[in-house]
Amino acid sequence: MRHAVLLGMLSASLALVPIALVPSIAHAQIRASELQTISQIVDGTKVTITYSRPRLRGRDVVFGTRAVRWGEVWTPGANYATTLDVDKAITLSGTPVPKGKYGVWMIVQPDSTWTMLLDPVWGLFHEAHPKPADRHIKITVRADSSANSSEDVLTFSFPSVTSRGATIAMQWHRMRVTMDYTVEPTLSELMPEAEASRYLGRYPIKQANAADTTQSTLIITYANGGLKARLEPEDTYMQTFALMRVGPDIFTVGLYMAAEVFAAGEIYEVLRPDYMLTFTEVDGRMQFQVRGKNDWLYFSGRRTSP
């Protein structure tokens, strides 16, 4: 940490240097704690963490020492406080975090429950150690002081990603702090039954390519609060999928993990704009067309029974 203090003094002195000179100086030297930026996008929401990465440099213990004291408001990084930038609102460990950029601080404890402070005033030097204040978003996070592996360099990562969010992990030496977040879904698979009923039924399929003589039927049902569809004979790739409404009578396809469909499982991929169903009602009969990204017609169907 002594190096970081010296670095802080150097940074302060650099403030007096003409701005035009700073970039070349900043980029042309070895730093004890090199900068990293890491991002994860989930359903269009981008979470970015930027931080300088301190190294152990031979230390056997970091937490609970002069380097990082118990009870200290510590930024997980070096130099200027680590930042968390979210381009849309997320829910982090159950706490809403509005779109914005935040300085990241943690109240370091010897037990497994830490408090993370997200500070809208970002850009503080690591020695600022801000006291918890009303402006901070306070989030409870999990700390494990005996992780299986050891990280010589403080490391942020996104070790798991789902359709709805991800896990952020910070590890240095054997201390691992993790927190889950969820994003606001862009599309919903849910639809009131009263609105869904007009689409239900069996639709024999007519291939757009006349040479394709495949005989199949699209069967649309209502389950788990939304429209579900499947091809008969079964399509092993599509299996049972969600019809997700994206416009009036316009739907796209949400694919499920195989075993999760009827357990209200997660959609793992949405096929927009590659697979679009547009329904129309002609002479009292519902019909649809399926088109791809380039608007080419793949196939169409006309309902024979509701």
Next chain:
Amino acid sequence: MVCLGAVAATLPSPLRAQLARLGSVHPTPRPGITGGKVATAEMLDGDKGLTELFDNVRNIPQVVDGIRCHCGCADLHGHYSLLTCYEGANAMARICPICQGEGRVAVRMAKAGKSLADIRIAIDAQYG
């Protein structure tokens, strides 16, 4: 600039919310706009498929000029509408599948007599 507010107001609330999140804002077609700058067959090196698409777009400038392109080019300097994607020898629609897809949707729906508002909804639903 025109938004989908009037149309969206008639939709069920969850769908309305989805459209709102898409933040779709389409340009207003410029009075007297023509397809005169749309790339020609010669500029397209004789590519048959592209030439047909570009020719069709050239015929409906008042429609295509009222559509926002969702490929990201709408934020470029000098870009006004989907029509811009089809203009000049270096037209982005020569290579961009989103520009091409939106153009094909616009052409197909315009031929079917659909309104600009309906075309915008379909394009937002698929590419927005």
